[in-house]
């Protein structure tokens with residue numbers, strides 16, 4: 001099993017996803033500011049993985065606070081939360097994980113040391129919960145994939161795999177479950193400009209497990225669907241509004257429109273924890289804009305002339321009406337029914 005975030009004795013170990021696929025390496029994180037930087041620079045990325053990393057970042061920050069005074073400790077912990085909140089704005093998992101750690105600290109009676117101990121345990125619970133959730137999503141996805149005598153060809157976008165979660169993956173979790181059950185012919189992986197998460201990360205995960213994978217450029221996806229090469233599209237999510245509108249990697253929206261035009265089922269695979277029931281629709285989802293250098297530079301190669309301007313939104317929002325179903329750990333839900341599933345206390 002692939003774990004992008006792992007706790008070892010006194011530190012967090014992250015797979016450095018900026019070095020894959022050419023180099024598998026792990027970065028050791030001992031401080032909250034280093035964890036914040038790791039999230040911002042996408043050493044660790046993917047909504048659930050970001051939530052797990054932020055939870056450990058909260059513990060690392062709590063460990064740095066040198067006071068025995070409870071009030072002083074909780075005030076300083078708020079500062080750690082602000083540091084981590086400032087990393088990336090779209091993945092809701094980051095924010096609920098931070099809030100859950102803060103709530104745990106406030107509700108824990110006893111010494112600062114005892115609060116710190118509970119915070120580490122809570123971060124580990126968030127990680128373990130996400131792994132179980134992803135495995136459930138993967139298996140529940142089997143219930144909605146097209147029934148076919150032939151094995152399926154599933155198109156996915158970006159990386160919603162083990163690398164983007166505590167392990168196993170959401171969209172790629174569905175792929176893993178289909179592969180395990182002998183229902184998958186191959187994955188078509190959109191390369192996913194500008195950071196190439198599909199070409200670099202999804203393809204790497206598939207190759208590690210012997211899952212046949214065809215990498216295509218984003219601009220080829222519509223042609224592949226039109227040519228009958230794709231049986232289903234399964235993607236992840238960074239934040240889902242209560243009406244089912246879904247924010248995911250830039251390029252997801254156009255995939256959904258083309259899939260619908262060709263009557264190809266389009267599924268979002270995501271844990272309930274990615275649903276932000278505080279947002280009525282997708283227009284309210286904050287969309288991260290990243291460094292334009294991601295567009296104009298690949299390695300040492302400059303792609304554009306001087307004098308041009310850039311626009312680099314990292315996500316777009318797919319309307320609920322373009323989504324066939326949202327596959328959660330509790331099964332597939334028509335997006336329009338999501339609002340009726342508000343949990344008693346979301347991510348408490």
Ligand SMILES: CSC[C@H]1O[C@H](OP(=O)(O)O)[C@H](O)[C@@H]1O
Nearest residue numbers: 045046047160164236237248249
């Ligand atoms: C399992 S959801 C992963 C989700 O996060 C990715 O974004 P990024 O690589 O920028 O963190 C992408 O939207 C994936 O679908």
